[in-house]
Amino acid sequence: MVKTVRLEPISQATSVETNGNLLSVLINKDLDVLKECGGRGMCATCHIYVKDGMDALSPVNRREQRTLEVITTCKPNSRLACQARVLKDGVVVELPPGMYVNSIKDIEALIGRRAEQDLLHPITGQVLVEAGKLITRSMMKQIEDTTSFNVGQYFSQSSEH
Ligand code: FES
Numbered sequence: 834m835v836k837t838v839r840l841e842p843i844s845q846a847t848s849v850e851t852n853g854n855l856l857s858v859l860i861n862k863d864l865d866v867l868k869e870c871g872g873r874g875m876c877a878t879c880h881i882y883v884k885d886g887m888d889a890l891s892p893v894n895r896r897e898q899r900t901l902e903v904i905t906t907c908k909p910n911s912r913l914a915c916q917a918r919v920l921k922d923g924v925v926v927e928l929p930p931g932m933y934v935n936s937i938k939d940i941e942a943l944i945g946r947r948a949e950q951d952l953l954h955p956i957t958g959q960v961l962v963e964a965g966k967l968i969t970r971s972m973m974k975q976i977e978d979t980t981s982f983n984v985g986q987y988f989s990q991s992s993e994h
Contacts, residue, residue: 839925840864841884855881855890855914855926867933869955872915877904877958879914882927887912889921904958934961943968 835848838858849858856879859866867878874896883890887910893901897916901907906929914926931951934940940952940961945968952962962968 836889836919836922836924838919841925841927843928849919851920852891852918855879855912855917855919855924858919858926859914859928864928865932866914867955868915869933874913874916875900876955877906877953878933878955880904880906880929880958881912881914881917882908882929883910883912883917884925884927886921886924889919889923891916891918891920893917903956906953906958906960929958931958931960931964940968940973944970944973 834851836851836853837846837848838855839846840858840862843862845862847858847862849855849861854872856866856868856872859879859881867876869876869878872879874894877900880901890912893912894916897913900913901911904911931953932949933953933955943952947967948962948964950964951960952968953959954961962972
């Protein structure tokens with residue numbers, strides 16, 4: 834059995850096996866999802882909003898709840914796509930705008946350019962650089978200082994617990 838899921842604002846519909854997760858829907862649509870934690874419910878890179886059909890998804894689990902609590906752009910209809918499984922028809926997903934950066938090196942390569950879209954922190958979803966703003970070295974330093982920005986370290990630490 835398959836269920837239909839709609840994606841906004843790109844206005845696309847796609848189908849997924851019943852009980853399949855929303856992450857597979859996004860990947861099938863060639864959306865660039867970093868999956869920084871490998872689909873373990875521990876990052877913000879698969880964070881989406883459910884515009885409609887929240888009750889057609891599996892309930893939020895404890896790990897997902899804990900991660901959602903630190904995502905700064907979290908709303909009552911937030912879910913992690915890797916954790917939300919599609920049980921019924923009628924789910925409408927709204928993709929949050931922005932692009933995630935998964936290492937300080939990613940930003941370093943962008944210094945001197947304007948951000949084409951918001952650059953988001955992969956753990957908290959916080960906007961690090963707004964779209965249209967120039968990415969400067971001092972901005973990078975600020976990001977480093979304010980966010981202990983070492984995602985690789987974050988995940989190796991968290992898997993030890
Ligand atoms: S891929 Fe990390 S929480 Fe879903």
